[in-house]
Amino acid sequence: xxxxxxxxxxxxxxxxxxxxxxxxxIEVCAREVVGVVGENGAGKSTLLKMLAGLCxxxxxxxxxxxxxxxLGRISDAAAAGIGMVCQEQSLLPNLSVAENILxxxxxxxxxxxxxxxxxxxxxxxxxxxxxxxxxILPSVQTDTLSFAERQxxxxxxxxxxxxxxxxEPVILLDEVTSxxxxxxxETVLTQVESLRNRASIIFVSHRLDEVLRxxxxxxxxRDGRCAAQRNRGCADIADLQQLMLGRDRVGEYxxxxxxxxxxEASVSLSVRAxxxxxxxxxxxFELRAGEVLGIAGARRSGHESLCRTLFGAExxxxxxxxxxGKSVSFAEPADAVRLGIGYVPAERSAEGIVDRLSVRKNxxxxxxxxxxxxxxxxxxxxxxxxxRWIERLHIKLRAADAPAYHLSxxxxxxxxxxxxxxxxxxxxxxxxxxxxxIDAGTRVEITSLIHDLAQRGVSIVLIADTLDELIALSDRIxxxxxxxxxxxxxxxxxxxxxxxxxxxxxV
Amino acid sequence: xxxxxxxxxxxxxxxxxxxxxxxxxxxxxxxxxxxxxxASMENLRVIAxxxxxxxxxxxxxxxxxxxxxxxLSIEGVMAVSSLTVAMLVLNSRTGLDLGLTGVxxxxxxxxxxxxxxxxxxxxxxxxxxxxxxxxxxxxSGFAMLLSGGQPPRIHDHMLRAFxxxxxxxxxxxxxxxxxxxxxxxxxQNYTRFGRYSMAIGGGEQVARLSGLPVDRYxxxxxxxxxxxxxxxxxxxxxxxxxxxxxxGLGQMFATVTAVVIGGTSLSGGRGGVIQSxxxxxxxxxxxxxxxxxxxxxxxxxxxxxxxxxxxxxLATWHxxxxxxxxx
Numbered sequence: 001x002x003x004x005x006x007x008x009x010x011x012x013x014x015x016x017x018x019x020x021x022x023x024x025x026i027e028v029c030a031r032e033v034v035g036v037v038g039e040n041g042a043g044k045s046t047l048l049k050m051l052a053g054l055c056x057x058x059x060x061x062x063x064x065x066x067x068x069x070x071l072g073r074i075s076d077a078a079a080a081g082i083g084m085v086c087q088e089q090s091l092l093p094n095l096s097v098a099e100n101i102l103x104x105x106x107x108x109x110x111x112x113x114x115x116x117x118x119x120x121x122x123x124x125x126x127x128x129x130x131x132x133x134x135x136i137l138p139s140v141q142t143d144t145l146s147f148a149e150r151q152x153x154x155x156x157x158x159x160x161x162x163x164x165x166x167x168e169p170v171i172l173l174d175e176v177t178s179x180x181x182x183x184x185x186e187t188v189l190t191q192v193e194s195l196r197n198r199a200s201i202i203f204v205s206h207r208l209d210e211v212l213r214x215x216x217x218x219x220x221x222r223d224g225r226c227a228a229q230r231n232r233g234c235a236d237i238a239d240l241q242q243l244m245l246g247r248d249r250v251g252e253y254x255x256x257x258x259x260x261x262x263x264e265a266s267v268s269l270s271v272r273a274x275x276x277x278x279x280x281x282x283x284x285f286e287l288r289a290g291e292v293l294g295i296a297g298a299r300r301s302g303h304e305s306l307c308r309t310l311f312g313a314e315x316x317x318x319x320x321x322x323x324x325g326k327s328v329s330f331a332e333p334a335d336a337v338r339l340g341i342g343y344v345p346a347e348r349s350a351e352g353i354v355d356r357l358s359v360r361k362n363x364x365x366x367x368x369x370x371x372x373x374x375x376x377x378x379x380x381x382x383x384x385x386x387x388r389w390i391e392r393l394h395i396k397l398r399a400a401d402a403p404a405y406h407l408s409x410x411x412x413x414x415x416x417x418x419x420x421x422x423x424x425x426x427x428x429x430x431x432x433x434x435x436x437x438i439d440a441g442t443r444v445e446i447t448s449l450i451h452d453l454a455q456r457g458v459s460i461v462l463i464a465d466t467l468d469e470l471i472a473l474s475d476r477i478x479x480x481x482x483x484x485x486x487x488x489x490x491x492x493x494x495x496x497x498x499x500x501x502x503x504x505x506x507v
Numbered sequence: 508x509x510x511x512x513x514x515x516x517x518x519x520x521x522x523x524x525x526x527x528x529x530x531x532x533x534x535x536x537x538x539x540x541x542x543x544x545x546a547s548m549e550n551l552r553v554i555a556x557x558x559x560x561x562x563x564x565x566x567x568x569x570x571x572x573x574x575x576x577x578x579l580s581i582e583g584v585m586a587v588s589s590l591t592v593a594m595l596v597l598n599s600r601t602g603l604d605l606g607l608t609g610v611x612x613x614x615x616x617x618x619x620x621x622x623x624x625x626x627x628x629x630x631x632x633x634x635x636x637x638x639x640x641x642x643x644x645x646x647s648g649f650a651m652l653l654s655g656g657q658p659p660r661i662h663d664h665m666l667r668a669f670x671x672x673x674x675x676x677x678x679x680x681x682x683x684x685x686x687x688x689x690x691x692x693x694x695q696n697y698t699r700f701g702r703y704s705m706a707i708g709g710g711e712q713v714a715r716l717s718g719l720p721v722d723r724y725x726x727x728x729x730x731x732x733x734x735x736x737x738x739x740x741x742x743x744x745x746x747x748x749x750x751x752x753x754x755g756l757g758q759m760f761a762t763v764t765a766v767v768i769g770g771t772s773l774s775g776g777r778g779g780v781i782q783s784x785x786x787x788x789x790x791x792x793x794x795x796x797x798x799x800x801x802x803x804x805x806x807x808x809x810x811x812x813x814x815x816x817x818x819x820x821l822a823t824w825h826x827x828x829x830x831x832x833x834x
Contacts, residue, residue, distance in 0.1 A: 090716065092776075116697045118697075
């Protein structure tokens with residue numbers, strides 16, 4: 001094998017006394033795709049950030065093309081030909097696609113070094129987009145693009161490094177597919193495959209099938225260390241999982257105990273001919289106590305909008321929502337919360353947690369009313385309650401008073417769930433992609449939590465990333481297409497529908 | 508892949524640009540119906556003249572607001588530049604007669620104060636609201652010291668003639684304002700200063716991580732705002748013929764109102780100088796129109812407030828959504 005392009009040698013990093021990376025060495029060769037897998041908190045993101053110049057190693061060194069380099073800032077990394085695409089997107093929504101791609105490097109498109117030559121700028125950006133085979137117009141404002149398109153633009157932005165350094169770049173991809181649905185993921189993966197002949201790539205993902213498909217070599221990280229290394233063809237999913245967890249794994253989605261009895265349970269929510277212009281039309285269904293109802297649908301089939309309506313965030317144009325036999329209408333989400341409806345949003349960091357508030361304050365945010373003693377909040381009771389739930393859901397954290405952005409993705413999701421569970425059990429819980437971007441271990445924990453809640457009579461409305469996930473978690477599945485319910489499947493553990501059956505109705 | 512339109516809660520639409528325009532047309536039509544002489548050439552010239560200095564101030568403020576900051580010091584800057592110019596050109600106080608050099612030095616005083624604003628905000632990391640509030644007070648105090656008991660009278664004929672004169676029957680101040688607006692438009696759309704200001708307002712962290720010299724452009728925005736505030740002060744002084752600490756009285760509130768009514772978001776990243784110009788003209792039309800339809804002076808302030816609220820509501824109506832964040 002050729003000389004490695006980029007190499008981390010025995011790097012370590014501690015944050016506030018906690019060792020996040022411990023003597024890790026990895027390398028990537030020219031035109032090689034290297035995978036890094038591990039549970040949340042195994043140190044993958046920190047390692048990537050280090051290679052991208054976002055943080056410095058406490059000890060160890062980083063070697064680029066045989067020379068030891070110090071990456072003080074992200075611009076140093078960019079100058080060295082290293083670019084990173086993150087899970088959270090870093091495009092400016094209010095600028096055009098072209099400006100985002102060339103941000104900070106507009107010199108080539110300036111007249112007399114001062115005035116923007118928009119045509120030249122668009123042409124430069126267009127060239128980058130075309131190399132990825134994208135038909136996105138460089139002049140459109142970035143916030144009019146879909147999430148997947150923005151992810152592509154981000155990739156084009158990173159690849160522009162190549163032009164500036166006149167070298168094949170090293171591209172770091174940190175969970176770029178975790179927020180995407182199946183089609184979008186496929187597009188991104190195809191792009192990564194096509195980059196193989198012009199870049200070195202380090203690919204981090206929770207989806208092991210993607211890693212196995214793309215990568216020539218895979219590093220498995222556990223507890224801040226590099227636990228193992230596998231070559232292509234010498235590993236399968238089970239193998240990787242065991243290495244990541246350091247133990248044998250429980251069944252993927254846990255086992256749900258006899259939910260059959262829900263058929264006799266009372267109806268807790270019924271939706272009658274609910275319509276909202278441009279989103280969904282005449283949707284009706286019933287949800288029983290303790291039932292998990294999965295809603296399947298392609299993008300923009302209306303299921304996401306429907307969920308937001310059930311939580312009071314969007315207003316239906318007509319139709320009726322009946323909760324425990326009473327017709328209700330929500331002026332705002334607070335009304336839905338008051339009636340016992342909880343919502344776990346898909347965009348956890350934007351909609352689920354207030355990232356600067358402490359874990360404790362986030363958790364009690366929706367139920368401060370229940371913690372009142374007279375006009376003030378009973379802080380002692382709050383603290384006890386929070387500690388109990390941290391323990392109960394195994395939330396890994398430094399301190400309950402640390403800001404919530406310190407938590408890893410899976411732990412943030414647990415925090416959002418805890419928010420709806422602490423004071424009183426909700427009647428209805430709406431879960432919008434609850435397992436998105438979450439590692440296998442936490443997945444199992446959250447899955448069993450969902451089943452446990454259903455067992456205790458909570459009705460659950462669920463949207464999932466994949467149909468497998470939806471089928472495994474639900475008791476019943478309704479399928480939406482172009483805003484209308486077009487199919488319904490019982491999905492009790494005694495007889496699950498297949499992915500194919502659902503797909504046939506869905507598209 | 509075809510570009511699709513996002514479903515984001517904060518979707519920007521074409522209407523965003525046209526909301527203030529519609530409001531302006533509605534106001535003009537309304538006032539004309541109430542008093543036809545509103546649309547007369549003479550009255551339109553009065554409106555243009557009244558909009559000129561506020562427009563100059565608003566163009567400077569726009570870049571600061573685009574970056575997500577605010578400049579509350581402009582009244583202080585105007586006071587300092589007013590006294591500086593009055594005491595450097597031929598005047599009743601100092602015996603100096605520097606002419607154009609005096610004017611340039613007065614503009615430089617605005618640049619200096621803007622620079623201090625910028626350093627305090629960008630380098631010392633004091634939030635712009637507090638920083639510029641402090642500088643406003645300090646600058647006003649300094650201007651008061653310069654002023655003493657008797658405001659200096661300006662005797663420079665060139666300056667006074669320019670402030671009050673017309674070229675081809677267009678008031679000179681209006682021409683200056685149009686030039687400033689054009690300059691602002693070019694800066695905003697064709698230079699890094701303008702585009703990076705948008706970037707900083709859209710996401711300062713991203714801008715930093717992309718390697719932009721964010722602090723430098725923040726200082727630059729305050730310097731530009733200071734320069735234009737000083738220009739406003741000089742023109743105002745030329746018109747009244749005095750170096751006066753109150754030359755900019757009420758302008759800070761009016762400028763911020765104009766910028767926001769026009770559609771430039773106080774949280775940064777959206778809007779621009781054309782929008783601010785529209786906002787300025789809307790305010791001038793309201794003030795002028797009220798006189799036309801005979802609203803008594805005692806009522807004017809209250810009516811102005813109601814109209815500003817209505818215009819703001821009209822301009823942001825399309826953005827309403829339950830989860831939209833307003834501050």
